[in-house]
Amino acid sequence: MVELGFVQSKADYSLFTKQTEFGFTALLVYVDNLILAGNDLGEINAVKTVLDDRFKIKDIGDLKFFIGMEVARSKEGILLNQRKYAMDILKDASFENCKPASTLMDYSTELNKTKGVLLSNSTEYQKLVGKLLYLTNTRPDISFAIGKLSQYLDHPTTSHLSAVHRILKYIKASPATGIVFSTTSDLCVIGFADSDWAACPDSRRSVTAYCFYIGSALVSWKSKKQVTVACSSAEAEY
Structure with a gap:
């Protein structure tokens, strides 16, 4: 993929992306399964041709099921x-x-x-x-x-x-x-963060949570206990 001009993601080594003047293409690898997506049909077909020459791949069409996840499409989104x-x-x-x-x-x-x-x-x-x-x-x-x-x-x-x-x-x-990815959503990034106060009765540690949206689509979230015991009762919300 690097030879084809793709860049390997530092956050997820299984993800490869390519940006050209004609569009954006992404390829996700899981063992011997691949997801290929983008808005440049020519680039997508070229990648499939190269992969088929190297590995003899089988194109099973539009993505509907992948490692336990189901994908449903409509005019409103995915x-x-x-x-x-x-x-x-x-x-x-x-x-x-x-x-x-x-x-x-x-x-x-x-x-x-x-x-x-x-x-x-x-x-x-x-x-x-x-x-x-x-x-x-x-x-x-x-x-x-x-x-x-x-x-x-x-x-x-x-x-x-x-x-x-x-x-x-x-x-x-x-x-x-x-999770719904709307077709009419903008690309505005919105984030929320919050934490409780010493909610764990065993360790007296607090729990931090956050979530981030791109438009109306939730793309990142986490709820995790803090690694240290806070000595202040001050609470911060964003």
Whole structure:
């Protein structure tokens, strides 16, 4: 790809981009699967020809499914979700027929290391949290809750398992929820950041969260516990 004039991304080594006077082209690599996109059809066809000469690739057409993510197009834009993956999680956990929940956490109950009875076998809990972590690629609404429950992987209790089951019920209510990239959106970058105050009862550390939009499309988000214990009660919001 570098020989063809593409530049390898420093943020993601699997991403290659090329900007010319005729348009922009991007290529994303995952093992032996490729996504090729852009607004220069000539460049796209040229890249496909070179790749076919080198590796004998198979063009399967417009992108619809990629490593568990589904892509749906319309005149309004593109929807990226993981509906099938979410339904598979519910089925594996025997929650496909559960009663949906409107909220993903019981905010009146505080989770900590000692709350509940220690599970005799933590495998079920660990598997569920691991699967839900991958779902956060298109479900930023569950990022905070999954990050919270990930802190108890080494010693989960019945209370933590019940919290995971609550998230499954929340997903059951809207398994096709995802990220929308509108065709009418501008390219204005908007960001939000916030933090709580010593919310973790075990470490007394705060949680920082942020999200960034390009137009109306959410492109980057994170919810993470801070690495140090703050000694000030001052709160900053942007």
